[in-house]
Amino acid sequence: MKYGFFPGCSYSSAAGYRESIDAINRLFGIQLVEIPDWNCCGATALFSLNEFKALALTGRLFALSQASGFREIVTVCNACYTTLRKANQILSNNPEIVSKINEDLSKEGLSLEGEFSVRHYLDVLYNDVPEETWSENLTERLKDYEVACYYGCQFTRPWGDIDHMEQPTILDRFIERLGFLPVDHSARTICCGASHAISYAKECRLLISRIIREVRAKGGRVITTICPLCQFNLDSGQKGISNPIPVPFFTQLAGLALGINASELGLDKLLVPINRILSRKL
Amino acid sequence: MDEKNLQNRFYDTPYGRKILKCIQCGTCSASCPLTGLMEHGPREIFALIRDGDMEPALRSETPWYCVSCYQCIARCPQEIPVIDLMYCLKRMSIEYDLVPDSHKIPDLYRAFSQVVGHHGRISEAMVMAHYGMLHPLDALKNISVALELLKRKRLEILPQQIIGRRWVAQLSDREKVRKYIK
Numbered sequence: 076m077k078y079g080f081f082p083g084c085s086y087s088s089a090a091g092y093r094e095s096i097d098a099i100n101r102l103f104g105i106q107l108v109e110i111p112d113w114n115c116c117g118a119t120a121l122f123s124l125n126e127f128k129a130l131a132l133t134g135r136l137f138a139l140s141q142a143s144g145f146r147e148i149v150t151v152c153n154a155c156y157t158t159l160r161k162a163n164q165i166l167s168n169n170p171e172i173v174s175k176i177n178e179d180l181s182k183e184g185l186s187l188e189g190e191f192s193v194r195h196y197l198d199v200l201y202n203d204v205p206e207e208t209w210s211e212n213l214t215e216r217l218k219d220y221e222v223a224c225y226y227g228c229q230f231t232r233p234w235g236d237i238d239h240m241e242q243p244t245i246l247d248r249f250i251e252r253l254g255f256l257p258v259d260h261s262a263r264t265i266c267c268g269a270s271h272a273i274s275y276a277k278e279c280r281l282l283i284s285r286i287i288r289e290v291r292a293k294g295g296r297v298i299t300t301i302c303p304l305c306q307f308n309l310d311s312g313q314k315g316i317s318n319p320i321p322v323p324f325f326t327q328l329a330g331l332a333l334g335i336n337a338s339e340l341g342l343d344k345l346l347v348p349i350n351r352i353l354s355r356k357l
Numbered sequence: 358m359d360e361k362n363l364q365n366r367f368y369d370t371p372y373g374r375k376i377l378k379c380i381q382c383g384t385c386s387a388s389c390p391l392t393g394l395m396e397h398g399p400r401e402i403f404a405l406i407r408d409g410d411m412e413p414a415l416r417s418e419t420p421w422y423c424v425s426c427y428q429c430i431a432r433c434p435q436e437i438p439v440i441d442l443m444y445c446l447k448r449m450s451i452e453y454d455l456v457p458d459s460h461k462i463p464d465l466y467r468a469f470s471q472v473v474g475h476h477g478r479i480s481e482a483m484v485m486a487h488y489g490m491l492h493p494l495d496a497l498k499n500i501s502v503a504l505e506l507l508k509r510k511r512l513e514i515l516p517q518q519i520i521g522r523r524w525v526a527q528l529s530d531r532e533k534v535r536k537y538i539k
Contacts (some may be wrong), residue, residue, distance in 0.1 A: 240427075
């Protein structure tokens with residue numbers, strides 16, 4: 076299993092995301108080949124300010140991926156995932172824009188043609204790693220550990236092709252496959268405020284606490300996420316709350332289920348500590 | 358400001374005419390996580406545009422509150438791409454110099470864009486440094502969390518520099534390309 080990899084700007088400082096993904100890749104022989112010299116995807120900011128710039132940035136990424144022989148790009152962030160897919164869609168319907176971007180790209184010796192498949196690492200772990208591989212490698216220590224899955228906004232929306240737009244289940248199914256007990260709750264795709272939490276902290280805090288309250292009410296002992304920004308907002312947004320709920324990445328839970336040592340999964344980087352709960356239960 | 362011209366400009370954008378299908382049901386406004394902060398929800402913005410009240414629509418804070426969560430698109434019974442229209446309004450308000458001064462998100466997005474322009478990638482700390490020059494209180498509020506991140510070796514001050522950063526920096530602002538976008 077070998078893929079072009081777009082880590083995105085938040086990956087290296089995210090709480091143990093890289094550590095846990097590296098550990099899983101080593102175990103299963105998954106190769107994520109980093110697109111050389113990748114740039115920021117531009118996210119919602121660039122699309123709000125200047126569409127051509129936003130498309131040129133993503134166009135450069137696709138061209139770099141093409142140059143390294145990858146038509147399939149794996150991302151680990153919801154914002155990167157939707158931004159790249161959106162750009163891919165616009166570019167494949169607008170050859171005039173592609174040729175303008177190519178004029179610019181030729182200065183770097185790059186060119187862009189054709190379409191790309193953009194995937195999330197969750198999709199890879201759930202669909203490309205066979206179910207038997209998981210069951211053969213799992214430890215059974217995690218049974219009945221209640222996990223609330225939080226998908227965020229930009230994984231299933233706006234296309235709703237990977238899963239249902241408002242009531243997705245793929246992460247719940249993945250978590251169940253790992254041996255955890257996914258709890259049913261209604262905050263799976265409720266917005267966490269994304270980058271607006273910087274400028275409108277008080278207002279976004281309400282969004283975050285709505286998610287936390289719902290998870291607590293439904294008995295979730297941890298909230299697992301698939302996006303660095305969701306993780307950061309839910310993790311840092313619980314400051315001052317009594318009995319905060321830990322927010323590990325889905326890859327950290329997968330690592331635990333696979334029997335990988337907690338210290339290799341970067342769990343100590345979470346703001347709300349998880350170790351106490353884990354040692355009690357495991 | 359010629360309102361009729363602006364209205365036509367809006368209608369000529371890729372999804373502009375889709376608002377003519379809007380039945381004013383308000384599902385978008387009811388689904389929006391930040392609707393409570395908006396003077397006009399998206400439904401009212403569409404009503405303003407259809408009435409030709411372009412200046413209040415473009416001066417509105419509503420598109421800048423939009424977090425792109427796509428909840429409205431998931432639910433709109435008329436399949437109107439509300440978020441894409443919000444992007445369009447934001448870019449038009451920049452073009453016609455009607456960005457609402459009162460809103461902080463334009464500054465955040467510009468800070469983000471500046472850091473991308475300088476380095477090719479961003480670090481949260483660098484975006485915050487640029488944005489914090491205009492909104493120091495927001496930056497101060499984040500100092501305690503920054504220290505927490507530092508303690509856990511998660512604070513990157515400088516973004517990683519890419520070789521292609523000159524290319525990124527010189528990206529021409531050829532906004533005219535917009536008219537080609539289908």
